[in-house]
Amino acid sequence: MRALTDKILLIVLLFAFMTSIFLIFNWVPPIKASNLSEQVAQKIFYFHVPSAWLGFLAFFIVFVASVAYLWKRKRQYELIAVASAEIGVLFISLVLITGPIWAKPVWGIWWTWDARLTSSLILWLIYIAYLMLRRYLPDGSKRANLSAVVGIIGFIDVPIVYYSIRWWETQHPKAVMASGDGSLAGPMFFTFMFSLATFTLLYVYFLRKRYQLLVLEDTVNKQFKEMEIL
Amino acid sequence: MLLPALELTKVSKDFGRIIALRNIDLTIQSGEFVSILGRNGAGKTTLLNIISGVSKPSSGLVELYGGDPADTENKSKLAVISHEVFLYNNLTATENLEYYASIYGVKDAEQRIKDVLQSVELMHRRFDLVGTFSRGMTQRLTIARALLHEPSLLLLDEPFTGLDQLAIGILISLLRKQKELGRTILLTTHDLHTAKELSQRYLILEKHRILHDGLMADTNPDEIRQKYFSSDRSGE
Amino acid sequence: MRAALSILKKDLRMEFRSKDSILSMWIFSLLIFVIFNFTFEVSRLVMLEIAPGLLWVAFIFSGMFGLNHAFAVEKENGNLRSMALMPVDGGQVYLGKFMSVTLIMLLFESLIFPIFIIFYDLQLSFQMFLLIPVILAGTIGFTSLGTILSAVAVHTRDQQILLSLLLWPLVSPIIIWSVNLTGMVIGGDITQGFYPLLTRVIAFDVIFFAVSFMLFEFILED
Numbered sequence: 001m002r003a004l005t006d007k008i009l010l011i012v013l014l015f016a017f018m019t020s021i022f023l024i025f026n027w028v029p030p031i032k033a034s035n036l037s038e039q040v041a042q043k044i045f046y047f048h049v050p051s052a053w054l055g056f057l058a059f060f061i062v063f064v065a066s067v068a069y070l071w072k073r074k075r076q077y078e079l080i081a082v083a084s085a086e087i088g089v090l091f092i093s094l095v096l097i098t099g100p101i102w103a104k105p106v107w108g109i110w111w112t113w114d115a116r117l118t119s120s121l122i123l124w125l126i127y128i129a130y131l132m133l134r135r136y137l138p139d140g141s142k143r144a145n146l147s148a149v150v151g152i153i154g155f156i157d158v159p160i161v162y163y164s165i166r167w168w169e170t171q172h173p174k175a176v177m178a179s180g181d182g183s184l185a186g187p188m189f190f191t192f193m194f195s196l197a198t199f200t201l202l203y204v205y206f207l208r209k210r211y212q213l214l215v216l217e218d219t220v221n222k223q224f225k226e227m228e229i230l
Numbered sequence: 231m232l233l234p235a236l237e238l239t240k241v242s243k244d245f246g247r248i249i250a251l252r253n254i255d256l257t258i259q260s261g262e263f264v265s266i267l268g269r270n271g272a273g274k275t276t277l278l279n280i281i282s283g284v285s286k287p288s289s290g291l292v293e294l295y296g297g298d299p300a301d302t303e304n305k306s307k308l309a310v311i312s313h314e315v316f317l318y319n320n321l322t323a324t325e326n327l328e329y330y331a332s333i334y335g336v337k338d339a340e341q342r343i344k345d346v347l348q349s350v351e352l353m354h355r356r357f358d359l360v361g362t363f364s365r366g367m368t369q370r371l372t373i374a375r376a377l378l379h380e381p382s383l384l385l386l387d388e389p390f391t392g393l394d395q396l397a398i399g400i401l402i403s404l405l406r407k408q409k410e411l412g413r414t415i416l417l418t419t420h421d422l423h424t425a426k427e428l429s430q431r432y433l434i435l436e437k438h439r440i441l442h443d444g445l446m447a448d449t450n451p452d453e454i455r456q457k458y459f460s461s462d463r464s465g466e
Numbered sequence: 467m468r469a470a471l472s473i474l475k476k477d478l479r480m481e482f483r484s485k486d487s488i489l490s491m492w493i494f495s496l497l498i499f500v501i502f503n504f505t506f507e508v509s510r511l512v513m514l515e516i517a518p519g520l521l522w523v524a525f526i527f528s529g530m531f532g533l534n535h536a537f538a539v540e541k542e543n544g545n546l547r548s549m550a551l552m553p554v555d556g557g558q559v560y561l562g563k564f565m566s567v568t569l570i571m572l573l574f575e576s577l578i579f580p581i582f583i584i585f586y587d588l589q590l591s592f593q594m595f596l597l598i599p600v601i602l603a604g605t606i607g608f609t610s611l612g613t614i615l616s617a618v619a620v621h622t623r624d625q626q627i628l629l630s631l632l633l634w635p636l637v638s639p640i641i642i643w644s645v646n647l648t649g650m651v652i653g654g655d656i657t658q659g660f661y662p663l664l665t666r667v668i669a670f671d672v673i674f675f676a677v678s679f680m681l682f683e684f685i686l687e688d
Contacts, residue, residue: 070684073286075246125635132631136622141245141285145684146618150632153611156677157636160670164639221247284550285688306553314544320480332472333552 002212009205016198020046023191037105044102046192050199051094052120058088058203059127059155066151069144075218078144081151082134083210085127087203092124119162126154126161233296235260235383235414236281241290243276250276252438254290258416260382263409265425265446266418267454268435274418275312277435278385281416282308294383306334309381311389315372319361323352323371326360327378334379346374350400366394373401377408384408386417390424402428422451469554473562474569480539481570488573491531495524495578499585517586518648522641524582525601526608528574529567533612533629536567537620546620549686556683560613564675567616568609575601588652596651596660603667604644607674611637614678617685640674643667 024046030039065081068074099117100110111117130150137143236258243250251273258264268274279285280292283299294304310316317326324343331339347353350370360368369392376384386405390398405428408415419425425432426446434442434454481488502520506513540546549559579601583590612633619629647663650656 070681073288078246122635122638125631129628129631129635133618133622133628136624136628139246140248142621142688144245145687146621149614149681149684150618152681153614153636153674153677156673157639160639160673161635164642218246222249225247225249279688282551284547284686302553302555304553305551308551310548310551312544314547316545316548317543318476318480318539318545319542320483320539321476325476325479329472329476332475333469333554335468335553 006205006208009201009208013198013201013205016194016201020191020195020198023194028187028191041102041105044098046195048095048098048102049192050196051091051098053196054199054203055088055092055095055123056158057200058084058091059123059158061207062088062127062130062151063155066148066155069148070152073141073144075144076215078148079211079214079218080207081148082131083207083214085130085151086210087206089124089127089131090206091199091203092120092127095120096124119164122161123158126157130154232260234258235262235295237291237293238281239291239293241280241287241292243273243280243285243287245288249438251280251287254440256433256440256443258414260414261409261412262431263405263415263429264417265429265432266416266435267420267422267425267432268418272435273438274435275387278310278387278416278418282310282385306379307382308385309376309379309383310385310387311372311376312387313391315368316375317360317368317372320359322357322359323347323363324356326371327375330375330378336379342378346378349377349404350374351396364394365392366397369393369397370400373397373404377404382413384413384415386415386419388418388420390419390421422455426451467558467561469552469558470562470565473559474565477536477539477563477566478569481535481566487531487535491528491574492577494531495528495574496581498524498527499581503585514586514652515649517582517588518645518652521578521582521648522604522645524578525571525575525605526641528578529571529605529608529612530626530630532567532570532574533609533616533633534626536563536613537616538625540617541620546617546686547688550688556686557679559686560617560679560682563617564609564613564678567613568606571605571609572602575605591654593651593654593656596656597648599664600644600647600651600667603664603671604640604647607640607644607667607671608637610671610675610678611640614682614685617682640667640670 024043031042061084062081065077065084069077069081099120103112104110130147133150134143134147137146234257236256238254238256241254241256242252244252254277266274266277276285280287281294281299283292283294283301283305286300292299294301295307297304299305299308318329321329324347327343327346328339330336331343336342344353347356350373352367352370352374355363355367360371363371373389384405389401393401402424405415405417409428415429417425417429426449429446432442432444432446432449433440499520502523503513506516508516537546540549552559582588588594612629615632615636616629619625619632622628643663644667647660647667650658650660
């Protein structure tokens with residue numbers, strides 16, 4: 001049953017990604033920009049922003065799973081938290097990679113210590129530290145407790161980090177979903193939402209797979225232990 | 231009917247790939263002296279951790295004096311002696327004991343500290359830093375530390391490991407006295423002869439389960455040694 | 467509260483027993499000013515602009531020193547486990563450690579600050595007193611998170627590196643704000659947003675403290 005769900009999910013994902021690539025590169029009209037490179041660079045927006053959203057979602061799941069773990073002390077919650085943290089770091093890494101690729105042609109520089117950029121980097125560092133901590137500790141309930149505590153504090157810190165840097169003058173494009181001048185036109189909005197949905201599906205798929213793998217590792221290790229015992 | 235000091239019902243501790251205890255059922259009455267025997271890694275330390283409330287079981291029920299071991303009231307009835315001495319090297323013997331006396335709310339602390347220091351023959355070094363103590367002296371001080379708040383349940387995790395003759399002698403005579411006072415004592419050890427000398431009851435922990443629960447009087451230590459410790463003597 | 471005070475008393479006793487480390491920490495923060503002066507050869511005007519940041523760099527280093535120490539002494543003879551065995555709430559242990567770490571950091575800061583005044587030739591005015599709440603608020607934010615994360619990091623081999631790794635990103639908002647507030651006071655410009663920002667730092671101090679206070683129990687547990 002689980003395998004079937006995964007297969008269906010994978011097939012849907014394949015089609016969704018092909019469709020979004022078509023939408024992004026062939027269907028949605030290019031933006032009005034002074035030069036071609038800027039027009040092309042803008043396409044990265046459909047990957048960049050969904051990745052950022054997914055990063056936040058992933059870290060929110062780390063938080064929820066960590067609270068659940070401290071409450072119920074069930075291994076499964078610990079594993080969900082780790083899996084989600086790993087995927088979150090992956091998505092924020094994508095944000096930090098796609099950002100400069102866009103910035104170079106548009107701003108003329110790869111990186112600037114701008115509010116949005118700095119806070120994304122700090123966010124990335126917080127969860128890298130979370131994963132590093134886990135690498136340092138031996139498996140066991142102690143590690144689960146400690147990482148759950150860091151998972152909770154880390155997420156509480158996220159809005160504070162964003163808040164603290166917000167008053168800096170930002171060059172970063174404004175949050176586009178807000179209505180008003182900056183809001184997305186019809187085809188762009190549709191393409192963006194489609195891409196966001198596709199990325200969310202990818203997150204769900206990754207989370208399932210990573211979680212299953214972690215459970216499998218546990219099962220195998222436990223079976224080795226049983227063999228030693230008997 | 232008197233409440234047992236300690237009652238474990240179907241207690242297991244396993245976490246992910248780690249299995250530490252499986253299905254432990256155990257009742258210990260107040261005033262019993264029980265030895266827990268077993269190879270290294272059989273789960274002895276985990277068992278003591280669960281009893282002391284430091285570690286939570288993954289399933290099953292632990293009751294200390296009818297309540298949760300993690301309750302403050304229960305924690306103040308308990309003392310642990312292990313190879314970790316729980317002392318600060320940068321404090322003197324008296325300062326260490328003062329610290330513990332205030333944490334445990336010991337009444338008439340000054341007199342009590344003198345008493346326990348005397349009982350472990352450390353009065354002459356009471357103003358010296360623990361960092362300057364020999365291993366044996368530190369161990370004696372940790373015995374004093376454990377008995378300071380007059381615990382009704384004593385958990386001893388391999389207490390004889392690394393002790394010199396003097397400290398062993400002091401510990402054994404103090405344990406006898408605690409026994410007479412009606413304190414409940416749990417002892418994990420490799421030293422079967424001492425175990426036989428002190429305790430009435432013994433458990434054998436093997437492969438994370440209780441394999442045997444019997445009376446010391448019915449056993450021959452050498453037989454047990456042959457059966458359970460022949461391949462492993464590293465803990466001694 | 468009694469237990470927290472016992473822990474505080476014990477910690478202060480131990481810290482002041484090793485006066486050498488306090489002295490060397492003080493010299494170390496002196497060195498920070500000297501080295502920054504060498505590495506950034508800038509005009510006095512620019513120097514004044516980066517001075518608030520420099521001050522907080524020195525503060526952070528002195529704070530790290532205390533934090534690294536705070537739980538290293540608890541680890542040496544298994545005292546962390548002893549703390550778990552105590553008939554005391556985890557929050558009380560946290561409170562005791564928090565107080566000792568904070569007091570020691572404040573002590574360092576009060577040693578560093580006069581040097582800072584002299585090196586950067588700052589005018590002592592009445593307004594300078596506003597630095598007291600700023601430094602207090604920033605320090606408490608730093609130590610409230612630092613205390614719990616130090617207790618986390620002490621379980622690993624590379625305690626010191628891991629503590630920096632965990633703490634610095636998380637505490638960056640507090641530090642950024644503290645630097646800004648310090649800059650406002652030194653620059654004599656406290657009209658614009660000084661008090662709202664200070665209030666915000668204090669609010670987040672409270673959040674960090676409360677969360678750590680509640681979660682500390684889980685760190686002691688095995």
